[in-house]
Amino acid sequence: LLDFQVEFKSDSVVGAKLGRQLTSCRVKVICNDTFPNVDLLKDLEEDPELDEHHTKITFYFAFLRMLWSDPKIRKGTIKRCLEDQLHNINFLSQQFIMVFLVNRVFETPKSGALSTDQRISCLYGLIAIQVLSLATLHVMDYMRLTWPVGGPSRKTIQKALLRRFMYYDEPARRSVNPNSLVMAISKDAMGLCSGYSAAMKVVQALGGLIAIFVFKISSPFVFGKAHSLLEIRWIGFSPFIVFPVFLAFFLRQRSDYTNDCLEQKEAASIDMLQYCNRAVRCFPLVSDYKRRQRFVDGLDEPIGAWNGANKSYNMANLHNKYFPNWLVLVFMCFWYWMYGRQVIWGTLTLGFFLADIKIIEKFGKEFGELYELCMQIECTFPELCRITVLLNKPTELEDKLICEKDVLQRTRSLRQQLASSGKDAMDRVPIIVHNLQFRMGIPFNFRGKMEIAQGSIVCFVGAHGEGKTTLLKVLGNAIFPHIVAGECFVPAHVRSLHVSLEPFFFEGTLMENMCFGVDVPSDGTKDRVRAILTSLQCEDAVDGGVESTEKKLWQSKLTVKERHILNFCRALIANPYLLCIHKPTMAYGSNNSDLVMKVLQDFVRNRGLEQGNAPVESRRPRTVIYTSFQKSAAK
Numbered sequence: 001l002l003d004f005q006v007e008f009k010s011d012s013v014v015g016a017k018l019g020r021q022l023t024s025c026r027v028k029v030i031c032n033d034t035f036p037n038v039d040l041l042k043d044l045e046e047d048p049e050l051d052e053h054h055t056k057i058t059f060y061f062a063f064l065r066m067l068w069s070d071p072k073i074r075k076g077t078i079k080r081c082l083e084d085q086l087h088n089i090n091f092l093s094q095q096f097i098m099v100f101l102v103n104r105v106f107e108t109p110k111s112g113a114l115s116t117d118q119r120i121s122c123l124y125g126l127i128a129i130q131v132l133s134l135a136t137l138h139v140m141d142y143m144r145l146t147w148p149v150g151g152p153s154r155k156t157i158q159k160a161l162l163r164r165f166m167y168y169d170e171p172a173r174r175s176v177n178p179n180s181l182v183m184a185i186s187k188d189a190m191g192l193c194s195g196y197s198a199a200m201k202v203v204q205a206l207g208g209l210i211a212i213f214v215f216k217i218s219s220p221f222v223f224g225k226a227h228s229l230l231e232i233r234w235i236g237f238s239p240f241i242v243f244p245v246f247l248a249f250f251l252r253q254r255s256d257y258t259n260d261c262l263e264q265k266e267a268a269s270i271d272m273l274q275y276c277n278r279a280v281r282c283f284p285l286v287s288d289y290k291r292r293q294r295f296v297d298g299l300d301e302p303i304g305a306w307n308g309a310n311k312s313y314n315m316a317n318l319h320n321k322y323f324p325n326w327l328v329l330v331f332m333c334f335w336y337w338m339y340g341r342q343v344i345w346g347t348l349t350l351g352f353f354l355a356d357i358k359i360i361e362k363f364g365k366e367f368g369e370l371y372e373l374c375m376q377i378e379c380t381f382p383e384l385c386r387i388t389v390l391l392n393k394p395t396e397l398e399d400k401l402i403c404e405k406d407v408l409q410r411t412r413s414l415r416q417q418l419a420s421s422g423k424d425a426m427d428r429v430p431i432i433v434h435n436l437q438f439r440m441g442i443p444f445n446f447r448g449k450m451e452i453a454q455g456s457i458v459c460f461v462g463a464h465g466e467g468k469t470t471l472l473k474v475l476g477n478a479i480f481p482h483i484v485a486g487e488c489f490v491p492a493h494v495r496s497l498h499v500s501l502e503p504f505f506f507e508g509t510l511m512e513n514m515c516f517g518v519d520v521p522s523d524g525t526k527d528r529v530r531a532i533l534t535s536l537q538c539e540d541a542v543d544g545g546v547e548s549t550e551k552k553l554w555q556s557k558l559t560v561k562e563r564h565i566l567n568f569c570r571a572l573i574a575n576p577y578l579l580c581i582h583k584p585t586m587a588y589g590s591n592n593s594d595l596v597m598k599v600l601q602d603f604v605r606n607r608g609l610e611q612g613n614a615p616v617e618s619r620r621p622r623t624v625i626y627t628s629f630q631k632s633a634a635k
Helices: 038-046 051-070 072-106 117-145 150-166 170-175 178-222 229-281 281-288 292-298 302-346 350-379 381-391 395-417 467-476 510-514 528-534 560-574 589-604
Strands: 002-007 024-029 431-440 443-454 457-461 482-489 494-499 578-581 621-629
Touching: 051 072, 051 150, 051 178, 051 381, 072 117, 072 178, 072 350, 117 350, 150 178, 150 381, 150 510, 178 229, 178 350, 178 381, 229 281, 229 302, 229 350, 229 381, 229 510, 281 292, 292 302, 350 381, 381 578, 395 482, 395 589, 431 467, 443 467, 457 467, 457 510, 457 589, 467 482, 467 494, 467 578, 467 621, 510 560, 528 560, 560 589
Parallel strands: 457 621, 494 578, 578 621
Antiparallel strands: 002 024, 431 443, 431 482
């Protein structure tokens, strides 16, 4: 899914003039190939005998393909992998330098050896090489920080998760646990991108192993101590056989157990987060029923479960970490026993022996890091699965695209029909609900036909549970159900706004909250916002009013009435053409209720509030639809 904004310029329009509302539009490109594909997970769940490791590899390659589709990530990855090899080349050069120092520069003078002056010159040259190597690595590591990989990778996953959630269809949105989504965006995405960084380090580790192989094969020839072909194979290839075999076997045996421990830890972490969120969100209920201490004591269980799962995971990781070290120790003991004696007997030079010990340590370190990186990548599979499920839930975009095409065609057709009967045909295209049927948990049926003229106030009256709220949400574009039959038509040019019964405010100033839905800059001026707040007698609800810079505490000081009235003001400031609002007078007394209804009437009569000196007839009509379960509210 890709979305972006397009702005129209006045000089690019032929035969028309751009209005305030038609200077920009939102363009959505729908892609059905979501990452990686939830069908892989379904196949694994349905067929337990399916090769799980093959499925994991498929998932990881799909993840890599998604990241590599970003040119910045692709270039940054290639640069970093190449820069990592500089460290391996530096290690290779240090090994040759060490052997040269021990065997040639510092060796006991003998026939054919370097003279004293030549040795001192070599020391100067080697010092210069060391300084140059370190300076080069320092500069390249500094430049490495400017090659974006981790940040853009996290951004790609996090934006994809949030964007997907924003366009879920209603059943998918209801099925998602908010805490799971937050964990996926904040923690899982970061963990998965850490696995990607680990994959780059794998390339460095493999390069280090190749450097070791090159040194073991070439050093005897470089220093004139060539072995037989059979001995070269034994010295050069034996570590490459012993270490990989044992580590691969251990990795295969330990991966499932480590993943199980990690999944238990993640599940316990989510349970603990949910418990804390529930306690904070339900604090008024907890306080009213005097259950504060009970909630505090109840935290012991999720914390205990997390501590136990974390302990098991740490113990598994500890054994995983120490296994390569034991292998290195065994191999070094063998080397001391077999080749240390040759140094004592004089059949092997000290330089080669020390280089071999260094090689074994480096080899063990590289394979140990490689093993840990593989385990780290393996442990990201649960995170990958959770992200995959969230990124593959169904959206409403395709249905919306089809519906919007139909709405455009229907609007054009009705406008052409009404154009013959007078001017302002667009303003006379009605809002239509006709034999509407859809499902959203339970079936919804509206029998008959209802046409609502633009520029009118309409009240839906009915008992609780009869569908008033649901129909209002559909008209206000708050939900987009899968329509089975009938139609719910709102003209394409009508900007609709749905106002929930429950007021919502985000962390920000009063002005930022009041202008949240403003599309046209002139609608969000301080003078206009102040005037609308004054008309509803709530300009003093927050200290400082629209000039206030407080972002947090002002919300906690609001009364129930003030919260509802500010929520109502925000809708009027947004200046929609169609305003759908639930029970607008429910939170007020008779005086405030009358004031709210009067403001709604002015909003419709004047085609907006505080619109300046432009003639009313030059503006688009304003329509209000609200709900009530009392017929008296409709009078």
